[in-house]
Amino acid sequence: MKIDFKQNKIEITNPQDFDVLQTLSCGQIFRYTIDGNSAVVYSQNRKAILTWDNDKIEIETKDINYFYNFFDLSTDYSKIKAQLKKDKFLSKAVDYGSGIRIINNDTYEMLISFMISANNNIGRIKKSIEYLCSRFGDNCGNYYAFPTLSQLKRASVQDFRTAGLGYRAEQMFETVQRLTEQDIENLKSMSSDEQFKFLVSLKGVGEKVANCIMLFGLGVKNVFPVDTWINKVYNRLTNTTTTDRKKITRELTARYGKLSGYAQQYFFYYFRDNKLN
DNA sequence: GCCCAGGGATGCG
DNA sequence: CGCATCCATGGG
Numbered sequence: 001m002k003i004d005f006k007q008n009k010i011e012i013t014n015p016q017d018f019d020v021l022q023t024l025s026c027g028q029i030f031r032y033t034i035d036g037n038s039a040v041v042y043s044q045n046r047k048a049i050l051t052w053d054n055d056k057i058e059i060e061t062k063d064i065n066y067f068y069n070f071f072d073l074s075t076d077y078s079k080i081k082a083q084l085k086k087d088k089f090l091s092k093a094v095d096y097g098s099g100i101r102i103i104n105n106d107t108y109e110m111l112i113s114f115m116i117s118a119n120n121n122i123g124r125i126k127k128s129i130e131y132l133c134s135r136f137g138d139n140c141g142n143y144y145a146f147p148t149l150s151q152l153k154r155a156s157v158q159d160f161r162t163a164g165l166g167y168r169a170e171q172m173f174e175t176v177q178r179l180t181e182q183d184i185e186n187l188k189s190m191s192s193d194e195q196f197k198f199l200v201s202l203k204g205v206g207e208k209v210a211n212c213i214m215l216f217g218l219g220v221k222n223v224f225p226v227d228t229w230i231n232k233v234y235n236r237l238t239n240t241t242t243t244d245r246k247k248i249t250r251e252l253t254a255r256y257g258k259l260s261g262y263a264q265q266y267f268f269y270y271f272r273d274n275k276l277n
Numbered sequence: 278g279c280c281c282a283g284g285g286a287t288g289c290g
Numbered sequence: 291c292g293c294a295t296c297c298a299t300g301g302g
Contacts, residue, residue, distance in 0.1 A: 027283055114283080121282035124300065166298025171285080206285045227283035244292085245284085268283070281302085287295090 003073055010059040010068060017077035018057060019099020020050050026269040028103050028216050030113055030126045031133070031146070043070060044106050045138055045145030072101045080262050087256075089237055090263055093270035100265055103216055108184045109146045110217030115172060115204045116165060117212070124164060131163040149184070152176050171204030178202070192220050207249060221261040224252040232277055233267045 001018065004011045012018060020039055024032045031042040039050045048061035048070075061067050068074070081098060085091045112132075117125050129146075136147035136155055147155075153176055160169035179202070187195055195218060199210035208227055214220035224230070226245045234248045235241055242248065256263040270276070 117282090118284040119282065119297085120284085120299085121301080124282080127300095161298085164299070167296090168285090168298080204285070208284060212283070225283070228281080229283070246292095272283085279302105282300095284297105286297090288293105289295105290291105290293090 003068075005064060008060060008062060008064070010061075010064060010073070012057040012059075012073075014055060015052070015057045015099075017081075017099065018071070018101055019097075020052055020057060022097050022099045022269065023071070023101045023103065026097065026100050026265060027122060027272070028212075028265065029105060030122070030129050040143075041067075041070075042143060042146070044109060045140055047140070047143060069104050072104055075101075077101060080259060084256075084259055084263055084266065087263075090266060093266040096273070097266045097269040100269060102221070102261060102265060104219055105216050106146070107187060107213070107217040108149060110213045111179075111184075111199075111202075111205070112146075112152070112172075112176075114209045114212040114216075115175065116168065118168065118204065118206070118209055128164045135159070135163070149176070149179060149181055168204055175202045175204055187218065192218075192222070195220070207246065211249070215261040215264075222253065222258045224249055224256065224260040224264045226252070227268070229268050229271045230264060233271055236276070 001015055002013045021034065024034065024039060024041065029041070033040050037052055041048045041050065046061070046063045046066055048059050048063070048067045051058050059067055059071070081094050085094050113125070113129055116128050132152070132155070133144040133146055136151045137145040155173070155176065157169050157173045160172045165172055187198060190198065192214065195214055196210050199205050199213055200207060208225050211223040211225040214223050215225060226249045230252070231243060231245065231248060234252065252264070253260050
């Protein structure tokens with residue numbers, strides 16, 4: 001993989017460790033559109049247009065540095081994949097999602113997004129987020145920015161219900177009202193234990209959502225978010241039928257250590273995409 | 278009509 | 291601590 005910077009553009013040649021469709025559709029980001037061999041990705045008030053063919057990816061954006069970090073382009077995924085493929089059970093999943101990259105997204109946007117994700121499906125999550133952007137976010141021309149915290153504080157419980165949050169509306173309202181910009185900034189300089197404790201202290205944030213926020217919004221890789229699909233992964237791996245997600249989280253985090261976040265994402269994509277049980 | 282979706286809060290022992 | 295139950299909503 002070779003990366004070149006042009007005016008308003010990142011060019012990636014021989015992108016064997018980057019598949020745009022896999023990276024966007026593996027459930028770590030909810031604001032994007034795909035049209036043939038082209039995609040548009042949004043984060044905060046920013047936008048990038050990705051186009052690709054077999055041996056090249058182009059990322060066109062005003063925010064080169066932001067999206068370079070966003071797509072984790074300084075990390076060598078070939079080493080990570082080689083290490084994880086030593087695990088027999090994981091090997092197939094790594095091959096299946098070999099172009100997945102873990103996105104480095106905005107902490108606050110991930111907090112709100114993954115609160116909405118709880119006991120929900122991706123189509124509904126996307127719709128709810130889209131609504132919040134168009135209703136409360138800045139108009140950026142042909143798209144809407146993710147609402148800032150102060151903008152989202154103007155939303156009522158009823159607004160969150162209209163957005164489709166259902167019973168999560170009250171929790172979202174309470175957490176948004178309580179949260180300050182400083183809380184978000186403080187998170188970035190905390191230890192991962194402190195980050196976790198703060199996040200699960202928020203209404204609507206449990207262990208799984210906290211781990212997703214840390215993985216996709218704080219760059220913490222030694223976390224293993226356990227959702228329904230990872231529950232299935234664990235049951236197949238251990239030939240059990242347990243639903244004890246705390247136990248599953250403990251064991252899988254211990255098993256994959258510092259590479260937990262990557263392993264989790266390969267597993268999730270492989271199982272969900274193939275509807276495995 | 279039931280089941281499921283990137284679960285969490287609450288109450289009870 | 292572990293465990294059961296409830297929770298909006300839309301698609302399959």
